[in-house]
Structures are given as C-alpha cells and as structure tokens.
Amino acid sequence: MERHATINDVAKRAGVSITTVSRILNNKPDVAPATRQRVLEVIQELDYTPHTQAQNLAAGRSRSIALLYPSESMGFSEMEFEFFVGCAQVAAKAGFLFNLIVNSVTEHGLLNLFRGSQVDGVILMEIHLRDWRVELLRDHDYPFVLIGRCQDNTGLSFIDVDFEYGMMAACEHLFSLGHRHIGFINLTDSLREQDYGPAVRSFWGYERACARFQLPIIYRDSLPTIDALFAATGDLLDAHPDLTGLVTMHCGSLVGVLRAAQKRGLVVPDDLSVMGILTDQIAQLITPPLTAISFPAQAMGSRAMRMLIRKLRDETYQAKQITLKPPLVVRESTGPVRHK
Amino acid sequence: MERHATINDVAKRAGVSITTVSRILNNKPDVAPATRQRVLEVIQELDYTPHTQAQNLAAGRSRSIALLYPSESMGFSEMEFEFFVGCAQVAAKAGFLFNLIVNSVTEHGLLNLFRGSQVDGVILMEIHLRDWRVELLRDHDYPFVLIGRCQDNTGLSFIDVDFEYGMMAACEHLFSLGHRHIGFINLTDSLREQDYGPAVRSFWGYERACARFQLPIIYRDSLPTIDALFAATGDLLDAHPDLTGLVTMHCGSLVGVLRAAQKRGLVVPDDLSVMGILTDQIAQLITPPLTAISFPAQAMGSRAMRMLIRKLRDETYQAKQITLKPPLVVRESTGPVRHK
DNA sequence: TTGTATGCGTTATCAC
DNA sequence: GTGATAACGCATACAA
Numbered sequence: 019m020e021r022h023a024t025i026n027d028v029a030k031r032a033g034v035s036i037t038t039v040s041r042i043l044n045n046k047p048d049v050a051p052a053t054r055q056r057v058l059e060v061i062q063e064l065d066y067t068p069h070t071q072a073q074n075l076a077a078g079r080s081r082s083i084a085l086l087y088p089s090e091s092m093g094f095s096e097m098e099f100e101f102f103v104g105c106a107q108v109a110a111k112a113g114f115l116f117n118l119i120v121n122s123v124t125e126h127g128l129l130n131l132f133r134g135s136q137v138d139g140v141i142l143m144e145i146h147l148r149d150w151r152v153e154l155l156r157d158h159d160y161p162f163v164l165i166g167r168c169q170d171n172t173g174l175s176f177i178d179v180d181f182e183y184g185m186m187a188a189c190e191h192l193f194s195l196g197h198r199h200i201g202f203i204n205l206t207d208s209l210r211e212q213d214y215g216p217a218v219r220s221f222w223g224y225e226r227a228c229a230r231f232q233l234p235i236i237y238r239d240s241l242p243t244i245d246a247l248f249a250a251t252g253d254l255l256d257a258h259p260d261l262t263g264l265v266t267m268h269c270g271s272l273v274g275v276l277r278a279a280q281k282r283g284l285v286v287p288d289d290l291s292v293m294g295i296l297t298d299q300i301a302q303l304i305t306p307p308l309t310a311i312s313f314p315a316q317a318m319g320s321r322a323m324r325m326l327i328r329k330l331r332d333e334t335y336q337a338k339q340i341t342l343k344p345p346l347v348v349r350e351s352t353g354p355v356r357h358k
Numbered sequence: 359m360e361r362h363a364t365i366n367d368v369a370k371r372a373g374v375s376i377t378t379v380s381r382i383l384n385n386k387p388d389v390a391p392a393t394r395q396r397v398l399e400v401i402q403e404l405d406y407t408p409h410t411q412a413q414n415l416a417a418g419r420s421r422s423i424a425l426l427y428p429s430e431s432m433g434f435s436e437m438e439f440e441f442f443v444g445c446a447q448v449a450a451k452a453g454f455l456f457n458l459i460v461n462s463v464t465e466h467g468l469l470n471l472f473r474g475s476q477v478d479g480v481i482l483m484e485i486h487l488r489d490w491r492v493e494l495l496r497d498h499d500y501p502f503v504l505i506g507r508c509q510d511n512t513g514l515s516f517i518d519v520d521f522e523y524g525m526m527a528a529c530e531h532l533f534s535l536g537h538r539h540i541g542f543i544n545l546t547d548s549l550r551e552q553d554y555g556p557a558v559r560s561f562w563g564y565e566r567a568c569a570r571f572q573l574p575i576i577y578r579d580s581l582p583t584i585d586a587l588f589a590a591t592g593d594l595l596d597a598h599p600d601l602t603g604l605v606t607m608h609c610g611s612l613v614g615v616l617r618a619a620q621k622r623g624l625v626v627p628d629d630l631s632v633m634g635i636l637t638d639q640i641a642q643l644i645t646p647p648l649t650a651i652s653f654p655a656q657a658m659g660s661r662a663m664r665m666l667i668r669k670l671r672d673e674t675y676q677a678k679q680i681t682l683k684p685p686l687v688v689r690e691s692t693g694p695v696r697h698k
Numbered sequence: 699t700t701g702t703a704t705g706c707g708t709t710a711t712c713a714c
Numbered sequence: 715g716t717g718a719t720a721a722c723g724c725a726t727a728c729a730a
Contacts, residue, residue, distance in 0.1 A: 021472050024707055035717040040709060048715055053667060067466075070474030071415050072707035075722050082457070089443050094639050100440040103429050103460050110461040115476060117422070117457040119441050126407075133362050134410030135722095136455060159555035244476040244642060270643050277645075298432050302584060303610050307616075364723055375701045380725060388699055412723035415706055475707095 023064040036102035036355070043068055072130070080135045082115035084150070085328060086128075087143045089120040094270025096300050097315045101165065104319025105141060112327045115136075125154060132160045135282055139326045141165060145176075163326040165318055166215055175329065177322045177340040180297070181216045181267060184311040186230075187346050188265045188293045191309070193231045196355035197263035198290060200228075200252050201236040201277070203247065220267035224314040238262060247274030253288075255282055262290060262355045269296040271306055272297070276351075287357030288354035289324035299346065314344055371402040380466060388583055399538045400627075409538040413620030420475045422455035423666060425672040426468075426491070427483045429460040434610025436640050441505065444659020445481060452667045465494060472500045473582060479666045481505060485516075487553035503666040505658055507679070508553055515669065517662050517680040521556045521635070524571075524651040525563030527686050528605045528633045531649070533571045536695035537603035537631060540568075541594050542671040543587065543615070544607055559605035580608070595622055595630075600694045602630060609653070612642055616691075629692035638687065646690035654684055 025043075028102070029036040034053060041049050042057050052205045058326035060066075074080050085105050087098065103116060128151060131137045138161065145166030152174065155162045165174035184199050185202070202224040205217035228235050236258050240250035243254055247268060255261060255278065266272050272294045275287055284290045286306060294301075295311035302308075321340065365383075369376040374397060381389050382397050400406075425445050427438065429685065431630045437554035442458060449456035457477070468491060478501065482491055485506030492514065497501045504516035525542075534538050542564040545557035568575050576598050580590035587608060595601060606612050610633045613664060616626055624630045634641075636685050641649075661680065669675045 026707080030654050036708085036711085036720095037717055038715085044709085050715060053715080067473050069707050070470070070476050071411070071420060072722090073474075073709075075415050075724095076707075076709040078709090078722075082455075084455075089447075094436060095439040095443075096434060096436045099442070102439070102442060102458060103435075106460040108414050109427075110459060115422075115424075115457045116459070117452060117455045118442060118446050119456070120446040130407050130410070134413075135409050136410050200717090220502055224676040270639075273643055275647065290582050297611075300643070303434055303613055303640070303643055305613065361711090366723080376724075377701060377726080378699085379699090384725085389699060395700080408721050412706090413725075415724040415725075416707070418725095 022069075025066075025068065027064060028057065028060050028066050032057045032159050039232060041258055051178055059306045072331070074135065077134070078136050079097045080115075081113060082117055082137050082139065083109055083139050084117045084119050084131060084137045085141045085143065086119050086123060088122045090122070091172065097269060098312060099317035099321040100299075104316035105323045106319075106322075108253065108323035110318045110328070112323075114327065116323075119140075123131045123151075125150070128154060129158065132158070138330050141161070141322050141326060145215060146217050147218065161326060161329050163322045163329070165201070165322050167341075168215070169213075171339060175325050175339065177318050177325065177342070179295075179313065179318070180341045180343050181215075181219040182223035182226070183343050184295050185220045185265060186227045187223065187235075187266060187343075188226060188295075188311055189227030189231070191346055192263035192265065192293065192347075193227075195263075195352060196235060199236065199258065199260045200233055200265060201238070201258060201261050201265040203254065203263050203272075204214040204237070204239045204252050206239045206241045206246075216267060216340065224265065240267050242271050244271045244274040244277070246289055247271050249274075251275045251278035252281070255279070262350075264290060264292050266292075268294055270300050272306075272308075276304070287351050288297065288356060291355075292351035293352060295344065301347070301349060304351075306358070309349045309352040310347055311344045312347045315344055318342065359475045360503060362409075363406040365406075365408065368397065368400050368404060368406050371404065372397045372601075374501070399475045414475065418475070420455075420478050420479050421453060422457055422661065423449055423479050423481065424457045424459050424471060424477045425481045425483065426459050426463060428462045430462065435607060436635050440637055440639075440655035441483065444531075444656035445663045446659075448660045448663035448667070452663075454667065456663075461695060463491070464489070468494060469498065471485075479503070480668050481662050481666060485555060487555050487558065492530070499664060501669050503662045503669070506660050507681075508555070509668060511679060512678055515665050515677045515679065517658050517665065517682070519635075519653065519658070520683050521559040522563035522566070523683050524635050525560045525607060526567045527683075528635075528651055529567030529571070529573075531566060531686055531688075532603035532605065532631055532633065532692065533567075533573070535603075535631065535692060538573060538695070539576065539607060540573055540603040541578070541598060541599065541601050542605050543590050543594065543612075544577070544579045545565040546561060546579045546586075556607060564605065564626075582608050584610050584611045584617070585612040587611050588618045589614075591615045591618035592621070594676045595619070603692075604630060604632045605645045606634050608634055610640050612636075612648075616644070627691050631695075633692060634685035635684065641687065641689060644691075649692040651684045652687045652689055654682055660683065694698075 049190045106116045143165045167176040167178045238250040238254045242244045301310045326343040446456045480502045487509040507516040507518045578590040578594045580586045641650045
C-alpha cells in the first residue's frame with residue numbers, strides 16, 4: 019500500500035520527458051543510447067515498474083483472457099483441472115493474465131467483459147451444438163475460441179476431441195479382441211436433446227462402429243454419476259447376458275460400471291472388458307487401470323489459449339479448427355473375449 | 359470491436375454533467391429522482407455500460423484477486439480443481455475477477471501484481487513453513503490470505519486443514535477397530551526438509567497417536583506417485599508382516615498402496631485397512647471406496663476468498679486463522695482387525 | 699442537488 | 715532524437 023514511482027518521477031529525475039521514458043519502456047527505436055542508459059539507471063534507482071492497469075487503459079487492451087467454464091455439473095473434475103492449467107500456463111508465458119469464470123454468465127455479463135476491457139478474449143467450454151454465447155460473440159466480433167464445437171462452425175476457431183472417432187476406436191479395439199456383443203452407455207438423453215455435442219457425436223461413433231462390424235446395438239443412457247452408471251450397467255447386463263464388452267463416453271463416474279460388474283460376479287477384464295474416455299491420471303486411479311481413450315485435456319487447454327493469443331496478436335489470423343483424434347491407451351480393463 | 363458509449367455520451371444526451379452520471383452509476387445519494395430517472399433512460403437507450411478498467415484505474419483498485427498455485431507437482435488434482443472453483447465462485451458473487459496463476463512467480467512478478475494494480479489481493483497455496491512470498495507480502499503490507507500456514511503466523515490470515523488432527527483421527531479409527539500395528543506413509547523427507555507444512559504436521563499426528571495408544575512406529579516416506587507408494591508400501595509390508603493398518607497423508611496416488619497390498623494377496627479391508635486424506639470425489643473413485651479423512655478443498659477455497667474480500671472491504675478487519683478439523687468418512691477400506 | 703476541474707498512469711500524435 | 719499535449723474513461727474534492 020505504499021506509493022510507487024510513476025513514469026513522471028522517472029522522467030523528472032532523469033531530466034527527460036515521459037514520452038522518452040515510455041519509448042524506452044516499450045523498446046521503441048529513436049532514442050539515444052546515452053539517454054536510454056541514464057533512464058534505465060533511474061528506473062533501477064527508483065525501483066520503478068510501469069502501472070499495468072494504466073498501460074492497458076491507454077493502449078485499449080487488458081492483457082487478460084478469461085475461460086468460461088459453467089461448473090453446474092461438477093463431477094470428477096481432474097479433467098477440468100487440466101484444462102485450467104493448460105490455459106493458465108500458456109497465458110502466463112505470453113504475458114497474459116488468466117481469469118477463470120465458473121459461474122454461469124448472462125448475455126450482459128459476457129458482453130461487459132469486453133466492453134469494460136476486462137478481457138481481450140475468452141475461451142468457451144461446455145459448448146452446445148447451438149450456443150447463444152457463440153452467436154453473441156460472433157455477432158459482436160469479439161475474439162474467442164471454443165473448447166468443443168457447434169453444429170455450424172463457419173468462421174469459428176475451436177479445438178475439440180473427435181468423440182465419434184474415439185468411440186469407434188474403442189469399439190474397434192474390443193472387436194479386435196474378439197468381442198461381438200459390445201454395449202454402449204451414453205450421456206443421458208435429456209442432455210443430448212439439449213444439443214450437448216460430445217453425447218451426440220459419441221453415439222454416432224458407436225452406431226458407425228456397430229454398422230461397420232455388423233454388431234447389434236446394445237445401448238443405455240445415464241447421468242454422469244457413479245450411481246446412475248451402476249444402475250444403467252446393471253440394467254444392460256441383465257437384459258443382455260451375452261455382453262462381453264462395454265464402452266462409455268463417461269469419465270470418472272464409470273467406476274459405477276465396474277461396481278455393477280463386480281456385483282454380478284463378473285471380473286474385469288476376464289468376463290467383461292470396459293472402456294471409457296478419460297484423462298490418463300484418472301484412468302490410472304481406477305481399479306483395474308482402465309484401457310481408455312486418452313482425453314488430452316491439458317493439451318487442449320494450452321492449444322486453445324495459443325490460438326486465441328495468436329488471434330489477438332494478428333488480426334488477419336485465420337480461424338483454425340482442430341479436431342484431435344485421441345489415442346487409445348491399453349491398460350488392464352480390456353482383454354480377449356472368453357466365451358462363457 | 360465496436361465503439362461504445364462513454365459516460366460523456368450519456369451526460370451530453372441527458373443534459374447533465376458526467377459527475378451526475380457517475381453518481382447514479384455508483385448509487386450515491388443527493389441526486390434528484392427526476393434526474394436519475396432521465397439519466398437511467400439515456401443509459402438504456404445508449405446501451406451504455408461503464409468501462410470497468412477505467413473505473414478501476416480512477417478508483418485505485420482492480421477488483422480482481424489472484425490465486426497463486428505453483429503447479430510443478432501435478433498429481434491427481436481433483437483437489438486443486440475444488441480449490442479453484444471454491445475461490446472462483448465466491449469471487450464472482452462479490453464482483454471480483456478471479457485469476458489463476460499456476461506458473462512459479464518471482465519476487466518481482468509478485469510485487470508487480472500489486473504495483474500495477476493487477477490485483478487487489480492474492481491467495482497463496484502450497485505454503486512452506488518459511489515462505490518468502492509470505493514475508494514479502496507482509497513486509498509490503500499487501501492483502502493476502504493463505505491456504506495452508508507457516509511456522510510463525512502472527513498477523514497472518516490463513517485457512518488450513520489440521521493434518522495433525524486428521525492423522526490422529528485416522529489412527530484412532532484404526533485403533534478402535536482393534537488394529538495395533540499401524541503403519542504410516544508420509545511425504546518424502548526431501549519435501550519435509552523443505553519445510554512443507556502438511557508433511558511435517560502429518561508426521562506429528564502419527565507420532566502423537568502412537569504415543570497415546572502405545573503403538574510401535576512403523577514408518578516410510580514416499581514421493582506422491584502411484585509407483586513410489588507402491589514401492590514404499592511393499593517395503594513396509596515386507597518389513598512388518600504384522601501390519602494390519604496403514605495410514606497415509608497422500609491423496610490419489612495411494613492407489614499404489616492398494617496395489618501393493620493386492621500384489622501380496624492381501625485383501626482390503628479384510629487383511630489390511632487403508633486410510634488417506636482426500637476429497638470425497640476421489641475417495642469414491644477408488645476401489646474399494648476409501649475410508650478417509652475428508653479434505654474440504656472447495657470449502658477452503660471459498661472461505662479463503664471470503665476472508666480476503668472482507669479484508670479488502672474493511673481495513674480494520676482482524677487477521678483470522680482457521681484450522682479445520684476434517685471429518686472422517688467411513689467407507690469400505692477399513693474394517694475390524696482379523697488376526698492372522 | 700448539480701457542475702467544474704483535476705487526477706489516475708499510461709500511450710500516441712504530433713510538432714520541433 | 716526529443717518533448718508538449720491530447721487522449722483513455724472514469725472518480726472525486728470542491729465550488730456553486
């Protein structure tokens with residue numbers, strides 16, 4: 019709470035104008051070496067640092083970027099942590115402040131972030147196929163990047179996981195192990211009907227895999243909680259005793275699947291192979307360590323941030339749309355089918 | 359990227375001075391109802407919103423708070439996620455921006471956050487018993503709150519978990535189940551020697567419990583990774599075949615403990631009871647669901663943020679030091695001792 | 699109750 | 715090369 023030296027103090031002490039000091043601070047040309055030297059010394063003496071806030075106001079920017087993550091749906095959120103850290107690391111290295119907004123935002127609130135120069139750009143998470151935030155920001159021509167994507171993505175920058183590919187890859191892995199009755203547990207319909215992209219595309223992937231391998235469609239949906247997945251899995255196993263493989267687009271809560279299997283005396287992977295799509299960290303936490311589609315959350319966060327920052331630096335930067343094909347990591351929850 | 363109405367535009371259009379507009383924006387008294395009415399209408403018409411950044415510069419504040427979380431040690435970080443969300447929610451409700459800084463910060467960098475009015479206050483995580491950041495901020499009289507605490511906490515505001523109590527409670531739980539040979543796995547010495555508080559105090563708790571119940575001290579330390587805990591546990595079990603209970607201050611990586619037990623044919627909890635200190639989310643993810651000291655991460659985050667905001671609002675606000683006694687939640691990893 | 703004038707700490711546009 | 719001076723958009727002591 020002390021009073022700090024300002025650019026004025028420096029200018030006076032060095033016997034130059036604030037303009038010159040400003041030039042030196044911003045590494046602009048056209049300043050005599052001797053002058054620069056002297057001013058730098060004074061800056062040292064006075065322990066002066068520029069007032070970021072004032073710099074930003076004058077320059078018409080904020081040097082900060084917000085991540086909008088509506089957190090209503092808190093689950094096993096190691097994944098979100100990785101998103102955050104990925105974003106935050108890149109932002110800091112580029113000299114940006116990173117703010118995290120987890121409350122749901124109103125239209126007014128979102129616009130005000132930009133109008134008040136609180137942020138230079140935002141990254142959106144939990145994108146719906148039709149998302150009012152996207153339309154709003156696009157209409158106003160504010161810089162933003164999506165983690166996830168919409169139905170119509172023309173002109174948008176996003177980074178997303180190819181859920182369709184992921185689910186297909188999971189099915190293919192099980193198929194190659196000899197499984198011919200592969201169940202699928204998706205996110206509950208109510209969310210799919212709200213156009214939640216990953217749920218929709220995951221189902222497509224499962225459908226396509228079944229079509230290609232000529233497998234029966236064995237399907238349930240479930241809320242993303244352990245209990246719900248426990249119930250859904252039980253239901254599915256009871257209805258389809260011939261099931262030997264199970265794929266889900268759920269994350270941590272799929273331990274409910276494992277417990278449902280265990281309750282019925284099924285050993286994973288001997289009697290039932292199980293797969294999901296989750297971060298390596300969480301997959302390793304589960305018993306048995308889960309063969310899974312590896313969700314590259316941190317990489318997505320950092321790449322989204324990089325895209326946004328490039329966009330901010332370069333007005334002409336073209337929208338970039340990245341769809342990552344997540345790798346499959348084999349661990350211990352899948353194995354060759356064993357006919358009963 | 360449009361040009362927005364300013365307070366000047368509003369003033370002109372309403373035929374008043376900017377002072378009056380400012381008064382109305384800030385809900386100050388002494389403004390005629392009629393005037394207020396008229397100005398508010400103009401604000402509507404022009405779709406005006408105050409420029410937050412300029413407000414902050416003029417008012418000498420930033421209305422934002424940073425959380426400093428040096429993320430070198432990424433583990434199973436659902437816990438950190440909860441800290442973040444706890445902080446972020448409270449900040450947003452109080453009208454503060456929340457920035458997350460995960461990179462390690464230099465002395466200069468930390469000071470500049472304040473000098474440049476980038477933040478009004480900070481919350482520190484990963485506190486060491488002697489922490490240069492604490493001393494620096496205290497010397498400069500900048501507002502901050504700790505999640506965790508130091509050795510000398512005079513005048514500091516912090517919120518912390520009582521690890522000593524937690525470890526004692528864990529031991530007591532096992533003792534009450536009949537266990538008389540309770541091992542302990544702490545964080546590795548190298549970190550303890552760096553004065554990392556939780557490790558130090560956890561060990562105190564274990565020691566005190568052993569003293570009180572007259573138990574032998576059976577102890578190893580380990581890095582917080584699955585592999586390290588697997589190795590440490592194996593080592594401990596081999597050296598002490600009479601071990602029936604195991605307490606650790608580790609979080610997610612304690613699945614290494616469970617796997618070491620499993621490898622030796624020990625069933626948890628029948629042959630070995632295991633406890634840790636972790637969030638409920640992670641405890642439920644583990645198989646078997648873990649009896650654990652429940653780490654109240656989100657509550658700590660929100661309380662820390664509340665403390666800091668009160669401090670910012672009220673200069674006279676006294677330093678508050680909160681040490682939470684985390685509850686013990688019984689799940690399925692502990693049971694009565696079964697003599698071999 | 700309202701308005702004037704000054705300040706917040708910079709950057710940027712000119713002249714010189 | 716360098717320096718006035720005007721923005722940037724708002725808050726606020728003081729005067730009216």
